[in-house]
Amino acid sequence: MSENREDSPRRSRPPGSADGPDGRPGAGSGGRAGPRPEEIRFFGTTWVHHDGGYGLRRVAVAAGSLAAAVAGCLVLRFAYQGLETARVGGFVDLLLIVTFSVCSAVAFRKTWEGFSRRPDDPAREESLRSLRMIGFIGALLAYFLRSLTEAPGEELRRAEYETALARYEKRQGARTGNPGARRKPRRR
Template sequence: MSDAHGTPDRTPATPSGPQPEPLRFFGTTWVDHSRGYAARRLGVAVGSLAVAAAACFVLRFAYQGLQIAAVGSFVSLLVVVMFAVCSALAFGHTWSSFSTRPDPDRQSSLRGLLTIGFIGSLLAYFFRSLTEAPGEKLHRAEYETAREEYDRRVTRRSGNPARKRRRDA
Protein backbone atom coordinates (compact mmCIF):
# COMPACT_ATOMS: atom_id res chain seq x y z
CA MET A 1 0.00 0.00 0.00
CA SER A 2 1.41 3.35 -0.98
CA ASP A 3 -0.52 5.80 1.18
CA ALA A 4 -3.08 6.09 3.98
CA HIS A 5 -6.00 5.77 1.55
CA GLY A 6 -5.13 2.21 0.74
CA THR A 7 -4.23 2.63 -2.94
CA PRO A 8 -1.94 -0.14 -4.10
CA ASP A 9 1.55 0.56 -5.40
CA ARG A 10 1.65 0.43 -9.15
CA THR A 11 4.90 0.40 -10.94
CA PRO A 12 4.76 1.48 -14.55
CA ALA A 13 5.20 -1.43 -16.89
CA THR A 14 8.52 -1.33 -18.69
CA PRO A 15 8.22 -1.86 -22.40
CA SER A 16 9.23 -5.29 -23.59
CA GLY A 17 12.23 -5.77 -25.77
CA PRO A 18 15.60 -4.08 -25.92
CA GLN A 19 16.01 -0.72 -24.23
CA PRO A 20 18.13 2.12 -25.64
CA GLU A 21 21.54 2.59 -24.07
CA PRO A 22 21.93 6.03 -22.47
CA LEU A 23 24.58 8.40 -23.82
CA ARG A 24 26.68 10.65 -21.62
CA PHE A 25 24.98 14.05 -21.18
CA PHE A 26 21.95 12.88 -23.21
CA GLY A 27 20.48 9.88 -21.44
CA THR A 28 17.98 8.31 -23.82
CA THR A 29 16.80 11.60 -25.35
CA TRP A 30 18.72 10.70 -28.51
CA VAL A 31 16.07 8.11 -29.42
CA ASP A 32 13.29 10.57 -30.18
CA HIS A 33 15.11 13.92 -29.76
CA SER A 34 12.88 14.92 -26.85
CA ARG A 35 13.29 16.54 -23.42
CA GLY A 36 15.76 19.24 -24.37
CA TYR A 37 17.85 17.24 -26.83
CA ALA A 38 18.76 20.32 -28.91
CA ALA A 39 19.68 22.32 -25.81
CA ARG A 40 21.84 19.46 -24.57
CA ARG A 41 23.62 19.26 -27.92
CA LEU A 42 24.25 22.99 -27.82
CA GLY A 43 25.48 22.70 -24.24
CA VAL A 44 27.88 19.89 -25.12
CA ALA A 45 29.20 21.84 -28.12
CA VAL A 46 29.73 25.06 -26.17
CA GLY A 47 31.04 23.25 -23.10
CA SER A 48 33.58 21.12 -24.95
CA LEU A 49 34.84 24.09 -26.94
CA ALA A 50 35.12 26.23 -23.79
CA VAL A 51 37.00 23.52 -21.90
CA ALA A 52 39.33 23.00 -24.88
CA ALA A 53 40.05 26.75 -25.02
CA ALA A 54 40.69 26.84 -21.27
CA ALA A 55 43.01 23.84 -21.59
CA CYS A 56 44.98 25.58 -24.35
CA PHE A 57 45.26 28.61 -22.08
CA VAL A 58 46.66 26.45 -19.27
CA LEU A 59 49.08 24.75 -21.67
CA ARG A 60 50.25 28.19 -22.75
CA PHE A 61 51.17 28.94 -19.13
CA ALA A 62 53.03 25.64 -18.94
CA TYR A 63 54.97 26.52 -22.08
CA GLN A 64 55.83 29.93 -20.65
CA GLY A 65 57.04 28.15 -17.51
CA LEU A 66 59.40 26.11 -19.67
CA GLN A 67 60.69 29.29 -21.27
CA ILE A 68 61.24 30.92 -17.87
CA ALA A 69 63.07 27.80 -16.67
CA ALA A 70 65.32 28.12 -19.75
CA VAL A 71 65.20 24.40 -20.51
CA GLY A 72 66.26 25.00 -24.08
CA SER A 73 64.58 25.13 -27.43
CA PHE A 74 64.80 21.36 -28.01
CA VAL A 75 62.78 20.50 -24.89
CA SER A 76 60.25 23.24 -25.64
CA LEU A 77 59.83 21.95 -29.18
CA LEU A 78 59.56 18.38 -27.91
CA VAL A 79 56.74 19.33 -25.51
CA VAL A 80 54.82 21.19 -28.23
CA VAL A 81 55.18 18.30 -30.68
CA MET A 82 54.17 15.79 -28.00
CA PHE A 83 50.95 17.64 -27.21
CA ALA A 84 50.18 18.18 -30.90
CA VAL A 85 50.71 14.53 -31.85
CA CYS A 86 48.83 13.19 -28.81
CA SER A 87 45.94 15.59 -29.48
CA ALA A 88 45.76 14.53 -33.12
CA LEU A 89 45.78 10.83 -32.18
CA ALA A 90 43.18 11.40 -29.45
CA PHE A 91 40.97 13.28 -31.93
CA GLY A 92 41.17 10.41 -34.41
CA HIS A 93 40.53 7.77 -31.77
CA THR A 94 37.60 9.65 -30.25
CA TRP A 95 36.11 10.40 -33.68
CA SER A 96 36.29 6.75 -34.72
CA SER A 97 34.75 5.64 -31.41
CA PHE A 98 31.59 7.51 -32.42
CA SER A 99 31.03 5.11 -35.32
CA THR A 100 32.49 1.81 -34.03
CA ARG A 101 32.84 0.31 -30.57
CA PRO A 102 36.46 0.66 -29.44
CA ASP A 103 38.36 -2.44 -28.35
CA PRO A 104 38.56 -2.38 -24.52
CA ASP A 105 42.17 -3.66 -24.49
CA ARG A 106 43.30 -1.04 -26.98
CA GLN A 107 41.35 1.61 -25.07
CA SER A 108 43.16 0.77 -21.84
CA SER A 109 46.55 0.75 -23.53
CA LEU A 110 45.88 4.19 -25.06
CA ARG A 111 44.68 5.72 -21.79
CA GLY A 112 47.91 7.71 -21.24
CA LEU A 113 47.99 9.01 -24.80
CA LEU A 114 44.33 10.01 -24.61
CA THR A 115 44.96 11.79 -21.31
CA ILE A 116 47.79 13.84 -22.77
CA GLY A 117 45.80 14.57 -25.93
CA PHE A 118 42.57 15.44 -24.15
CA ILE A 119 42.24 18.61 -26.22
CA GLY A 120 41.81 16.48 -29.34
CA SER A 121 39.06 14.47 -27.64
CA LEU A 122 37.29 17.67 -26.60
CA LEU A 123 37.46 19.00 -30.14
CA ALA A 124 36.06 15.72 -31.48
CA TYR A 125 33.14 16.08 -29.07
CA PHE A 126 32.63 19.66 -30.25
CA PHE A 127 32.59 18.84 -33.97
CA ARG A 128 30.39 15.74 -33.57
CA SER A 129 27.86 17.57 -31.39
CA LEU A 130 27.31 20.05 -34.21
CA THR A 131 25.54 17.31 -36.19
CA GLU A 132 24.34 14.77 -33.60
CA ALA A 133 24.85 13.59 -30.05
CA PRO A 134 28.35 12.07 -29.90
CA GLY A 135 27.86 8.34 -30.48
CA GLU A 136 24.22 8.65 -31.50
CA LYS A 137 24.68 7.09 -34.93
CA LEU A 138 26.37 3.99 -33.49
CA HIS A 139 23.84 3.59 -30.69
CA ARG A 140 20.91 4.14 -33.05
CA ALA A 141 22.16 1.45 -35.45
CA GLU A 142 22.68 -1.02 -32.59
CA TYR A 143 19.30 -0.21 -31.05
CA GLU A 144 17.42 -0.55 -34.36
CA THR A 145 19.15 -3.85 -35.08
CA ALA A 146 18.23 -5.13 -31.62
CA ARG A 147 14.61 -3.99 -32.07
CA GLU A 148 14.36 -5.70 -35.47
CA GLU A 149 15.78 -8.95 -34.07
CA TYR A 150 13.41 -8.77 -31.12
CA ASP A 151 10.41 -8.10 -33.35
CA ARG A 152 11.38 -11.02 -35.59
CA ARG A 153 11.66 -13.35 -32.59
CA VAL A 154 8.32 -12.44 -31.05
CA THR A 155 6.30 -12.28 -34.28
CA ARG A 156 4.03 -15.28 -34.43
CA ARG A 157 3.50 -17.27 -37.56
CA SER A 158 -0.03 -17.94 -38.65
CA GLY A 159 -1.07 -21.50 -39.30
CA ASN A 160 0.69 -24.79 -38.92
CA PRO A 161 4.01 -24.86 -40.80
CA ALA A 162 3.73 -28.63 -41.26
CA ARG A 163 0.57 -28.19 -43.34
CA LYS A 164 2.13 -25.55 -45.56
CA ARG A 165 1.38 -26.15 -49.22
CA ARG A 166 4.39 -26.59 -51.38
CA ARG A 167 4.61 -24.94 -54.73
CA ASP A 168 5.31 -27.23 -57.63
CA ALA A 169 7.87 -25.75 -59.97
Protein backbone atom coordinates (compact mmCIF):
# COMPACT_ATOMS: atom_id res chain seq x y z
CA MET A 1 0.00 0.00 0.00
CA SER A 2 1.23 3.38 -0.80
CA GLU A 3 1.23 5.70 2.15
CA ASN A 4 1.41 8.84 0.04
CA ARG A 5 -1.66 10.35 -1.51
CA GLU A 6 -1.66 11.04 -5.21
CA ASP A 7 -2.67 14.68 -4.74
CA SER A 8 0.19 15.37 -2.33
CA PRO A 9 2.64 18.05 -3.50
CA ARG A 10 5.53 16.12 -1.93
CA ARG A 11 4.95 13.28 -4.42
CA SER A 12 6.79 15.04 -7.24
CA ARG A 13 10.03 15.43 -5.27
CA PRO A 14 12.56 12.68 -4.59
CA PRO A 15 12.17 10.71 -1.35
CA GLY A 16 13.87 12.29 1.62
CA SER A 17 13.48 15.87 0.43
CA ALA A 18 11.17 18.36 2.05
CA ASP A 19 10.32 22.04 2.11
CA GLY A 20 11.63 24.14 4.91
CA PRO A 21 9.85 26.83 6.91
CA ASP A 22 10.71 29.41 4.27
CA GLY A 23 9.21 27.26 1.48
CA ARG A 24 12.52 26.37 -0.18
CA PRO A 25 13.19 22.71 -0.94
CA GLY A 26 15.69 21.01 1.35
CA ALA A 27 15.58 23.59 4.12
CA GLY A 28 14.38 21.04 6.71
CA SER A 29 12.52 21.70 9.94
CA GLY A 30 13.73 23.84 12.78
CA GLY A 31 16.23 25.69 10.62
CA ARG A 32 18.14 22.48 9.96
CA ALA A 33 19.03 22.27 6.31
CA GLY A 34 18.93 18.97 4.51
CA PRO A 35 16.50 16.20 3.69
CA ARG A 36 13.75 15.23 6.07
CA PRO A 37 12.52 11.65 6.50
CA GLU A 38 9.28 10.67 4.80
CA GLU A 39 6.40 9.98 7.15
CA ILE A 40 4.90 6.51 7.50
CA ARG A 41 1.20 6.09 8.22
CA PHE A 42 0.56 5.64 11.97
CA PHE A 43 4.26 6.24 12.73
CA GLY A 44 5.05 9.70 11.39
CA THR A 45 8.83 10.09 11.58
CA THR A 46 9.27 8.13 14.84
CA TRP A 47 10.81 5.30 12.77
CA VAL A 48 14.03 7.28 12.26
CA HIS A 49 15.26 7.08 15.86
CA HIS A 50 12.63 4.63 17.21
CA ASP A 51 11.39 7.27 19.64
CA GLY A 52 8.04 8.87 20.42
CA GLY A 53 6.26 5.63 21.30
CA TYR A 54 7.53 3.71 18.29
CA GLY A 55 7.32 0.33 20.06
CA LEU A 56 3.79 0.95 21.28
CA ARG A 57 2.75 2.08 17.83
CA ARG A 58 4.11 -1.12 16.31
CA VAL A 59 2.18 -3.21 18.82
CA ALA A 60 -1.00 -1.19 18.17
CA VAL A 61 -0.61 -1.48 14.38
CA ALA A 62 0.01 -5.22 14.60
CA ALA A 63 -2.99 -5.76 16.87
CA GLY A 64 -5.21 -3.48 14.82
CA SER A 65 -4.36 -5.08 11.48
CA LEU A 66 -4.86 -8.57 12.90
CA ALA A 67 -8.19 -7.57 14.45
CA ALA A 68 -9.30 -6.02 11.15
CA ALA A 69 -8.31 -9.20 9.28
CA VAL A 70 -10.29 -11.35 11.73
CA ALA A 71 -13.29 -9.03 11.43
CA GLY A 72 -13.00 -9.23 7.64
CA CYS A 73 -12.97 -13.03 7.80
CA LEU A 74 -16.14 -12.96 9.93
CA VAL A 75 -17.86 -10.67 7.43
CA LEU A 76 -16.88 -13.00 4.59
CA ARG A 77 -18.16 -15.97 6.59
CA PHE A 78 -21.54 -14.26 7.03
CA ALA A 79 -21.65 -13.55 3.29
CA TYR A 80 -20.87 -17.18 2.54
CA GLN A 81 -23.62 -18.31 4.93
CA GLY A 82 -26.01 -16.03 3.05
CA LEU A 83 -25.09 -17.77 -0.19
CA GLU A 84 -25.62 -21.16 1.46
CA THR A 85 -29.04 -20.04 2.64
CA ALA A 86 -29.91 -18.85 -0.86
CA ARG A 87 -28.80 -22.24 -2.25
CA VAL A 88 -27.09 -20.73 -5.29
CA GLY A 89 -25.20 -23.91 -6.05
CA GLY A 90 -21.78 -25.45 -5.66
CA PHE A 91 -20.25 -23.62 -8.63
CA VAL A 92 -20.95 -20.17 -7.15
CA ASP A 93 -19.64 -21.30 -3.76
CA LEU A 94 -16.44 -22.56 -5.38
CA LEU A 95 -16.12 -19.41 -7.47
CA LEU A 96 -16.44 -17.22 -4.37
CA ILE A 97 -13.81 -19.16 -2.45
CA VAL A 98 -11.34 -19.20 -5.35
CA THR A 99 -11.87 -15.49 -6.07
CA PHE A 100 -11.21 -14.37 -2.50
CA SER A 101 -8.27 -16.76 -2.11
CA VAL A 102 -6.53 -15.60 -5.29
CA CYS A 103 -7.23 -11.92 -4.62
CA SER A 104 -5.95 -12.24 -1.05
CA ALA A 105 -2.76 -13.94 -2.24
CA VAL A 106 -2.12 -11.25 -4.86
CA ALA A 107 -2.91 -8.47 -2.37
CA PHE A 108 -0.54 -10.02 0.19
CA ARG A 109 2.29 -10.28 -2.36
CA LYS A 110 1.83 -6.76 -3.74
CA THR A 111 1.55 -5.23 -0.27
CA TRP A 112 4.65 -7.12 0.92
CA GLU A 113 6.64 -6.00 -2.14
CA GLY A 114 5.49 -2.42 -1.56
CA PHE A 115 7.25 -2.42 1.80
CA SER A 116 10.68 -2.98 0.23
CA ARG A 117 10.58 -1.16 -3.13
CA ARG A 118 8.67 1.51 -4.99
CA PRO A 119 6.40 0.29 -7.78
CA ASP A 120 7.99 0.24 -11.24
CA ASP A 121 4.75 1.18 -12.98
CA PRO A 122 2.31 3.26 -10.89
CA ALA A 123 -0.40 2.87 -13.56
CA ARG A 124 -0.24 -0.92 -13.19
CA GLU A 125 -0.49 -0.60 -9.41
CA GLU A 126 -3.53 1.63 -9.86
CA SER A 127 -5.17 -0.99 -12.08
CA LEU A 128 -4.68 -3.61 -9.35
CA ARG A 129 -6.41 -1.49 -6.72
CA SER A 130 -9.80 -3.20 -7.09
CA LEU A 131 -8.14 -6.62 -6.87
CA ARG A 132 -6.36 -5.54 -3.69
CA MET A 133 -9.64 -4.29 -2.24
CA ILE A 134 -11.26 -7.68 -2.81
CA GLY A 135 -8.23 -9.38 -1.24
CA PHE A 136 -8.09 -6.98 1.70
CA ILE A 137 -7.46 -9.83 4.13
CA GLY A 138 -4.13 -10.62 2.44
CA ALA A 139 -3.10 -6.96 2.59
CA LEU A 140 -4.01 -6.77 6.29
CA LEU A 141 -2.05 -9.94 7.04
CA ALA A 142 1.00 -8.55 5.22
CA TYR A 143 0.71 -5.37 7.29
CA PHE A 144 0.43 -7.46 10.48
CA LEU A 145 3.47 -9.62 9.69
CA ARG A 146 5.66 -6.67 8.70
CA SER A 147 4.73 -4.69 11.81
CA LEU A 148 6.06 -7.54 13.96
CA THR A 149 9.62 -6.66 12.86
CA GLU A 150 9.48 -2.99 11.83
CA ALA A 151 7.15 -0.21 10.79
CA PRO A 152 5.68 -1.25 7.42
CA GLY A 153 7.83 0.44 4.78
CA GLU A 154 10.59 1.43 7.21
CA GLU A 155 13.34 -0.46 5.39
CA LEU A 156 12.59 1.28 2.08
CA ARG A 157 12.26 4.74 3.58
CA ARG A 158 15.37 4.32 5.73
CA ALA A 159 17.46 3.39 2.68
CA GLU A 160 16.07 6.36 0.71
CA TYR A 161 16.60 8.74 3.64
CA GLU A 162 20.17 7.61 4.25
CA THR A 163 20.94 7.95 0.53
CA ALA A 164 19.46 11.46 0.51
CA LEU A 165 21.49 12.37 3.63
CA ALA A 166 24.70 11.05 2.09
CA ARG A 167 24.07 13.04 -1.12
CA TYR A 168 23.29 16.16 0.88
CA GLU A 169 26.42 15.86 3.01
CA LYS A 170 28.53 15.24 -0.09
CA ARG A 171 27.14 18.41 -1.68
CA GLN A 172 27.71 20.36 1.54
CA GLY A 173 31.31 19.14 1.71
CA ALA A 174 31.95 20.42 -1.79
CA ARG A 175 30.67 23.88 -0.81
CA THR A 176 33.17 24.71 1.92
CA GLY A 177 34.31 28.25 2.16
CA ASN A 178 32.75 31.48 1.00
CA PRO A 179 32.40 31.44 -2.79
CA GLY A 180 31.92 35.23 -2.82
CA ALA A 181 35.37 35.74 -1.30
CA ARG A 182 37.13 33.81 -4.02
CA ARG A 183 39.12 35.82 -6.46
CA LYS A 184 38.07 35.65 -10.00
CA PRO A 185 40.83 35.45 -12.60
CA ARG A 186 41.39 38.65 -14.53
CA ARG A 187 40.87 38.68 -18.22
CA ARG A 188 43.74 39.99 -20.26
